[in-house]
Amino acid sequence: MYNLLKGKRGIIFGALDENSIAWKVALKAHEEGATFVLSNAPVALRFGKINELAAITGSEVIMADATSLEDLDNLVTKSVEILGGKLDFVLHSIGMSLNVRKGKDYPEINYEFYQKTLDISAGSFHKVLQTCRKHDALNEWASVVALTYIAAQRAFPGYNDMADAKALLESIARSFGYYYGFEKKVRINTISQSPTYTTAGSGVKGFDGFFTYADKISPLGNASSTDCANFVVAMFSDLTRMVTMQNLYHDGGFSTTGVSQQLMDGLKEE
Numbered sequence: 001m002y003n004l005l006k007g008k009r010g011i012i013f014g015a016l017d018e019n020s021i022a023w024k025v026a027l028k029a030h031e032e033g034a035t036f037v038l039s040n041a042p043v044a045l046r047f048g049k050i051n052e053l054a055a056i057t058g059s060e061v062i063m064a065d066a067t068s069l070e071d072l073d074n075l076v077t078k079s080v081e082i083l084g085g086k087l088d089f090v091l092h093s094i095g096m097s098l099n100v101r102k103g104k105d106y107p108e109i110n111y112e113f114y115q116k117t118l119d120i121s122a123g124s125f126h127k128v129l130q131t132c133r134k135h136d137a138l139n140e141w142a143s144v145v146a147l148t149y150i151a152a153q154r155a156f157p158g159y160n161d162m163a164d165a166k167a168l169l170e171s172i173a174r175s176f177g178y179y180y181g182f183e184k185k186v187r188i189n190t191i192s193q194s195p196t197y198t199t200a201g202s203g204v205k206g207f208d209g210f211f212t213y214a215d216k217i218s219p220l221g222n223a224s225s226t227d228c229a230n231f232v233v234a235m236f237s238d239l240t241r242m243v244t245m246q247n248l249y250h251d252g253g254f255s256t257t258g259v260s261q262q263l264m265d266g267l268k269e270e
């Protein structure tokens with residue numbers, strides 16, 4: 001515990017259950033002295049355990065569909081009121097694809113589902129930022145982080161239209177980061193995380209293969225959700241205040257490794 005977020009206020013989106021990356025971030029942020037509001041889609045109240053997390057971290061819960069500007073208006077204005085001042089950090093930890101859920105392969109995706117994937121998993125990030133800006137809800141040097149995956153840069157079968165959503169998400173971080181940086185010194189980054197066993201992660205076809213392959217290729221092995229929470233907290237802290245508009249790989253070296261000896265040994269013919 002370093003008190004890295006002492007006195008800082010924020011909003012954490014996307015904690016569904018104890019496996020969620022956002023859940024781990026909330027625990028760490030609380031440990032480091034932050035106060036925050038937890039948010040998730042209304043439907044998550046039925047399936048998830050967000051109220052348990054709220055009790056542990058002493059947080060209020062405000063449900064919001066992150067694609068609804070009305071819900072976001074309510075969330076952002078109430079959060080500033082409840083927390084007693086403007087915000088210093090926001091975590092966007094939101095992803096969902098009906099094409100993935102319904103098993104529609106990428107070449108055959110349903111376009112209504114596709115629009116939803118892009119809106120929920122990427123457009124919502126723009127909406128969150130636009131709403132914060134509209135209400136002037138972020139302090140100078142506030143830090144906004146969204147979670148992404150390397151399928152934005154490379155083809156991974158089964159990741160489906162989420163790959164397109166992640167490419168858009170990363171682009172929004174760069175573009176909005178430009179405007180918000182000049183205007184208010186707000187910094188905006190994406191963190192590209194290793195495969196992680198969560199509800200969203202495990203829903204991807206062939207996830208076990210992604211996980212094992214990445215673990216075998218990465219010199220440090222896969223980064224866990226707790227490792228990810230540590231990195232997110234570092235990004236929310238003042239120790240990283242000049243980092244913005246970046247896609248930051250948090251993957252044990254996966255993104256810059258071609259192949260590992262361990263994997264090649266396993267492929268050798270007898």
Ligand SMILES: NC(=O)c1ccc[n+]([C@@H]2O[C@H](COP(=O)([O-])OP(=O)(O)OC[C@H]3O[C@@H](n4cnc5c(N)ncnc54)[C@H](O)[C@@H]3O)[C@@H](O)[C@H]2O)c1
Pocket residue numbers: 013014015016017019020021022040041044064065066067092093094095096120147148149192193194195196197198199200201202
């Ligand atoms: N698990 C992995 O392998 C992995 C790897 C890299 C990046 N990520 C990203 O991390 C983020 C968090 O996912 P996770 O793995 O912790 O899984 P998760 O299923 O725990 O979290 C996804 C969250 O998105 C929320 N959500 C869905 N639709 C929403 C909406 N309309 N409005 C508000 N919230 C909504 C869900 O309720 C859930 O809490 C996602 O962006 C995901 O793509 C995950």
